[in-house]
Amino acid sequence: MKVWDSRLKLNDIYKPIDPKITKLKYELNNLAINAGVPDVSELFEYFFKNSGKHLRPALTFLSAGAVKNGQVDMEENDVIQLALAFELLHSASLVHDDIIDEDMTRRGQKTLNNTFGNKLAVLAGDTLFAYAYSIVSNLFPVKYSQDIASLSYKMCVAEIEQAKGNIDREKYFRIIEGKTALFMSICCKLGAILAGASENDVQNMESFGLNFGMAYQIKDDFEDDDPETLKHVTMDDAREFSSKAKEAISGLQDSEYKQNLYELMDYIMNV
Numbered sequence: 295m296k297v298w299d300s301r302l303k304l305n306d307i308y309k310p311i312d313p314k315i316t317k318l319k320y321e322l323n324n325l326a327i328n329a330g331v332p333d334v335s336e337l338f339e340y341f342f343k344n345s346g347k348h349l350r351p352a353l354t355f356l357s358a359g360a361v362k363n364g365q366v367d368m369e370e371n372d373v374i375q376l377a378l379a380f381e382l383l384h385s386a387s388l389v390h391d392d393i394i395d396e397d398m399t400r401r402g403q404k405t406l407n408n409t410f411g412n413k414l415a416v417l418a419g420d421t422l423f424a425y426a427y428s429i430v431s432n433l434f435p436v437k438y439s440q441d442i443a444s445l446s447y448k449m450c451v452a453e454i455e456q457a458k459g460n461i462d463r464e465k466y467f468r469i470i471e472g473k474t475a476l477f478m479s480i481c482c483k484l485g486a487i488l489a490g491a492s493e494n495d496v497q498n499m500e501s502f503g504l505n506f507g508m509a510y511q512i513k514d515d516f517e518d519d520d521p522e523t524l525k526h527v528t529m530d531d532a533r534e535f536s537s538k539a540k541e542a543i544s545g546l547q548d549s550e551y552k553q554n555l556y557e558l559m560d561y562i563m564n565v
Contacts, residue, residue: 307557311355321378337418344401351377354485357499359551361491379429386422448472463526475507505539
């Protein structure tokens with residue numbers, strides 16, 4: 295494992311999956327343009343005009359490559375479609391979060407709720423959820439589609455717990471697991487399954503994603519100076535989850551994809 299290079303950029307980490315990220319962006323644009331209803335296309339085109347880091351799709355692509363030492367056909371449409379579903383699910387949650395938090399800007403532009411009103415923003419988020427579920431149900435047997443339904447339920451429960459307050463250390467960890475870490479865990483898990491990974495490797499990728507997500511959310515909360523976070527955890531907790539994430543995939547055969555999962559974890563912790 296290479297020593298962390300502070301000069302490393304996200305684009306460097308994404309280099310082996312850059313063609314897949316490009317295809318993902320094409321699929322997002324195509325979805326917006328061809329939504330079938332002009333009013334829906336307008337909402338989608340506006341939201342996806344300024345894209346984010348595509349972190350969840352990246353975890354999906356890198357996980358699929360890591361379990362097969364990069365030998366999986368990463369241009370396979372199923373893997374692209376899975377990543378698309380995850381990006382849509384994440385986007386839907388962001389749209390709804392902006393409404394709940396009454397946020398006025400995201401990614402350098404006005405939020406959907408600020409531009410089109412809460413009613414249309416809620417419906418846009420619901421539509422993105424529906425698209426995501428449709429994609430996953432077409433790709434996987436029912437038991438894996440149920441993973442997505444369970445994830446959505448747990449994300450909502452976590453948001454309810456956070457909104458209710460009275461947060462202690464145990465509850466804080468439960469909240470960030472539900473609203474962030476489980477999502478990243480499923481990205482890694484289903485990416486590995488699509489790549490034909492063994493059951494053991496699937497479990498290891500799932501563990502990597504869970505610990506990655508816990509570290510990511512703690513770091514993010516500290517950057518936001520969230521008072522609830524500062525009361526209950528320290529950056530040592532984030533570093534412990536980061537170490538657990540790396541340990542989970544240490545047994546995988548060395549490859550560029552595995553190395554870039556390590557580097558993505560380091561990037562999140564050091565950026």
